[in-house]
Amino acid sequence: HVLVATHLNVQPGECIKVKGKIFPEAKRFAVNVGKDSGNLMLHFNPRFDSHGDVNVIVCNSMEDGRWGTEEREADFPFQQGDKTEICISFDTTELTVKLAGDKEITFPNRLGLENIEYLSVDGDFAIKAIKFS
Numbered sequence: 001h002v003l004v005a006t007h008l009n010v011q012p013g014e015c016i017k018v019k020g021k022i023f024p025e026a027k028r029f030a031v032n033v034g035k036d037s038g039n040l041m042l043h044f045n046p047r048f049d050s051h052g053d054v055n056v057i058v059c060n061s062m063e064d065g066r067w068g069t070e071e072r073e074a075d076f077p078f079q080q081g082d083k084t085e086i087c088i089s090f091d092t093t094e095l096t097v098k099l100a101g102d103k104e105i106t107f108p109n110r111l112g113l114e115n116i117e118y119l120s121v122d123g124d125f126a127i128k129a130i131k132f133s
């Protein structure tokens with residue numbers, strides 16, 4: 001992991017902002033939020049070239065260590081080597097990921113968690129700042 005933050009208490013409507021730079025030769029990176037590493041409301045996984053996916057954002061959830069059903073997003077507002085910022089917020093029904101260029105992705109809140117305690121960032125990404133607002 002590049003970063004793991006635990007014992008958070010992010011409430012619905014609040015925003016987790018992750019700012020950083022994508023490696024020039026990035027294959028993939030991931031931002032995970034949820035209760036802990038085995039219970040993720042959202043695994044947000046942009047793939048530049050990974051698992052046979054090219055320039056696809058794969059989103060999924062994980063419950064008790066088991067992956068849910070993936071959702072793939074064709075919009076891919078990421079470039080290798082670029083700085084980027086994503087903002088994750090949620091309510092009881094869905095998560096919203098605000099991306100560069102006013103792009104937005106939603107994902108169902110399958111676990112029905114009422115707060116986010118866990119954040120991790122993995123992969124080919126250099127974190128500049130994490131902001132909770």
Ligand SMILES: CCCO[C@@H]1O[C@H](CO)[C@@H](O[C@@H]2O[C@H](CO)[C@H](O)[C@H](OCc3cn(Cc4cccc(C#CCN)c4)nn3)[C@H]2O)[C@H](O)[C@H]1NC(C)=O
Pocket residue numbers: 027028029030043045051058059060067070122123124
């Ligand atoms: C077609 C039949 C088969 O279907 C495939 O089956 C695979 C296995 O289930 C799925 O792949 C899994 O997909 C899951 C989401 O669902 C997860 O992303 C999981 O990765 C977890 C994971 C996290 N980390 C840490 C980390 C994170 C980010 C960067 C790095 C790095 C680096 C230095 N370059 C490391 N390592 N592994 C992935 O393996 C494929 O999508 C799926 N494909 C389709 C089309 O369906």
